[in-house]
Amino acid sequence: MSDDIKKYFNGLLHKVSGLHVIQITDRDGVPLLRVSQEKNLDFALMPSFIPTFTTACDQASKLGLGRNKTIISMYSNYQVVQMNKLPLILTFVGAENCNTGHILALEHQVDGYLEDIKQAVTEA
Amino acid sequence: MESQLEKVLAEIAARQDTVGALLANRQGLCLGAKGNINPSVSGIGMAISEQVAKLEPNSAVPATICLYSGNMRCVIQKDGEITGVIFKQQAAAQAGSAAN
Helix, strand or coil, X not given: CXXXXXXXXXXXXXXXXXEEEEEEXXXXXXXXXXEECCCCCHHHHCCCHHHHHHHHHHHHHHHCCCCCXXXXXXXXXXXXXXXXXXXXXXXXXXXXXXXXXXXXXXXXXXXXXXXXXXXXXXXX | CCHHXXXXXXXXXXXXXXXXXXXXXXXXXXXXXXXXXXXXXXXXXXXXXXXXXXXXXXXCCCCEEEEEECCEEEEEEEECCEEEEEEEECCHHHHXXXXX
16 A cells, blocks of 8 residues: 555656655654655755644634645745645645646645545554 | 736637636746636646647747647647646537547
8 A cells, every 4th residue: 555655656756847855744744655856855854844834834724714725935946835634744845946836736636645644644 | 916917818718619718827826817717727737838848949939739638628838937728618510520
């Protein structure tokens, strides 16, 4: 099962040009699955990276616009798209010129593949 | 601010057989959409246009992509930083002759 999911996300990684990393973690930042190009992007695994998103997401949900679903962070060299799929957090790290719209369009496609992981996290 | 953009989209959407139209920026994010078209198509539309542009890297003229599917057509064109995606319905007469 896990191999299938990994293969699927590896396929996604190659479909979106400029995408370096796809990472699935729980809301505390514990990595569950990670696929990446050769480029080493260790900052995506920094202990503070995911919990900061969780906090930002919780705060953004208080703006009265409904539940926060996605946060896009643009940096000078990278862009990070994080999706709130509680109990999971989906993180995409790409080049600054990567197709953000394409990454966002993946949101509904991956839902089916996340169900099994979600269930495993909920049961744990 | 985007009134000019909306005017252009309204003009495109008002044309015969057009179902919907949208414009995307260089990051594949939807700048505006008119008619029956999902704004999340912008990213994939731009990805397709970028891949097609690689076929003729030295061409100065922007490529126009036309995807046929059932009785619908999707026309994509990238011009500079803007990508346009138009969904068109096949005219009844055309659809009939294509089936024959």
